[in-house]
Amino acid sequence: MADVKIALKIVSDLKNFISICLTDPLLLNLFRNSKTHFTRDRKLNFERLVLLIAKMCKRTLSVELEGFFGELGKKISCSVSAFSQQRSKLSPLFFLVWNRVLCESFLRHAPGDTRRWMGYRLIAVDGSNLALVNTPSLQAHFGGQSNQNSSFVQAKTFYHYDVLNDLVTHSCIAPYRTSELTLASHWIEELPVDSIAIYDRYYSTFKMFALHSWQESERKFVIRAKDSLKFVKKFLKTGKVSQVIELAPTQASISGLRQSGFATDSSTRIRIRLVRVELQSTTEVIATNLWQEEGFENDMFGDLYFRRWGVETNISKLKNTMQMESFSGLTVESVEQDFYATVMMSNLHSILIRDAQVRLDRDTSTKKYPQKVNGNKSFGKLKENLIAIFFKNREGEILRELTAYFLKDTLPIRKGRSFPRQLKTSNKKCKHRTYTNYKPA
Template sequence: MKIVQILTSSLDCPAFIAAHRQQPQDFTRRRQLTFKNLVLFLLNQPRTALQTELDQFYRVLNQASVETQVVTAQAFSKARNKLKPEVFESLNQALQQQIDSLGLRQTWRGLRVLAVDGSSVHLPLEPAMGRFFGLHGEQPTARLSALHDVMDGQTLHSLIVPAEVDERDCAHLHLAHLPANSLTLFDRGYPGHWLFALFEQQQRHFLMRLPRGYNAQVKQFLQSGQVEDTQFFAASHPEARLFCTEAGVDPAAQLKLRLVRVELASGESEVLVTSLLDRQAFPVTVFADIYHRRWGIETDYRRLKQTLCLDNFSGRSVVAVKQDFHAGQLLKNLTLLMHHLLQPVIEQRHKERKLRWKVNFTQGVSRLKNTLIDLLVRPCAQGLVNVMKLMANSLSAVRPGRSFPRQRKRLASRGCEGYKPTR
């Protein structure tokens, strides 16, 4: 309940409202679409026809017995332009701070394990989208990037930027949000001397997969047959030195890093590089398992795109796209937090079963539809208990070790844009 109260108090705070409205005069008159109502509506997964969603939202908000048209879709579309998308990022930061204060974080060998990865999303076919985010082919497309806690599924910081922004540039923007005593996992698209140097500068740790031909040192390490080695890395290429200068790090500095060989089930070897140099605290045998946990951020994008239907935006403007993206991240984090709190109860209940069980994410999100409005407008301990009981009865088995061949080419699954599904 304390986390619910933190979010509620923010939405009622005049200073918070003033910081997240576009103009000083916005949200000053008493209207149906108040600052708080607008934020709650966007958090309530409006994925079907807007007028239907609004009528249902106000029925729940006003505890009415029947639906009536309190606000029109046109009024909502006009009002949302007064709301800064950063409001959901601020609410997420408040949520993360509360999780920290309650001691709910999990660690691995004393470190929080995070992951950074990027993705992309197709946007509505509007000229403004192409001008702001750029085009991929003829389709407006945005770059997504996230800083993700792989231990509890929380997204600490997320970006939706023009497609021309590189994934490594996004990683640079995430660095300011890295907690102390953390290890960040990256795939083989990220390694660069300037990024290694930034992590050392900020006294943070990383673990990255290197391309097999990254440089002569990596090639020699692979040929040597060694399992691990500690070497000094330097920015020898002119382009690498230029990147270091642009990032504000010394291009002449040599970095002491550790190379680790991981043998895959296919018989192929992959090379990891890490700033964790203590071989006693971090033996070579632990790296294959911890790097595999990077897959959690891939699963997180699947939740955002498939379960939360990210590309089914509730508006066709740049502001609407940003609002939907960040609102989806906050809703996902709230759902996963509830799952995390329920997990000890579920494990105790099903401790005699062969497989481990967890809350089904799709069911968890569905349970918050409309219920979240009540929890944030009329905080009630019994209401929270009821929704968590429903979540605890909607479980999925955890089946470790499952793998499926990746389908490189498949038919597009997007429906006809502009037509909303029924509720």
């Protein structure tokens, strides 16, 4: 069980990484934009700066700064201008690496607690768009879209999400016009070797099938195939539940694979398995390299593909509960800092509520419905205590208090409910907006 002791070890690893950065100039150089940065003792030194950004400033910056120094027990504060100058010295890469430290720390300290499906980690892969404020610098870097009335600045984000362990194992933010297929194919090597990657129908291309299969260590995949594909139509006509076929590449696939360094021509073939999944209102076809002789039976794939929905839920958490689109700066670097810091904080939140959720899952009381931790309130409580966790020498006591709080106010899990997907209108001003069922905690 992921108890408080394991959470304490993970927090300790995160704190130690900051300490190592401060004592190793070569490592620090990776995260600062000049060798002269973070060499003087300032109010906002390296350690305080990264914690302030991780705390996710969503209110007026002057108020956030006063509150931050108050939590540190300092009577002094710093100006908004000083904060902006300090953060311009910090590379967003720090938060990307810090998140990797967190994920690796979890795997190291809780190997028996890592949830798996038939021995595999389930990684749902998907992308999303982020609305940004329309400024010249953000427009020039990220781009967006426009019509006869206005223009919108947006960024493309991409995630590898471990659906069973509630962790974003990899993320990136890129210009809006970057294709999700391009990002997916570029980051296949980031998928753990012991994982199954799950994709929706947008990713059902010969190139994606091939890149997973042709890695030095094959990556397993489950991809919902488009109904319009010829081999899908042909398979459905057979009436079979499962069939192994050989696919030939299109000219676009040949070109794309050559760009990725794979010699391919019209004689190249790839072997995949198609599985029919019957749902209440539709029939889905799954393309995969999970073979029946390896123990992957036909009736497993409906539930397996459904687990992909976890990445959609996590993106909603990032955008709504954690207000990812409410950025604390208007520069490219500040947007990237906030993005990667939000992903890291989402993972830290998932780990800290884990023990409470395990206890709720094991609760045999007579409550009508199973219970889950209130994600919104628990994240708000984590933000309140973040500075104390990292700066005060009583982490164990604070984590136990947090776990007790998470157990106190829970939400019921009503299984079997479904709701039609409601398409929201575009956010014309490109500023953060939470939907009616979300209020920031």
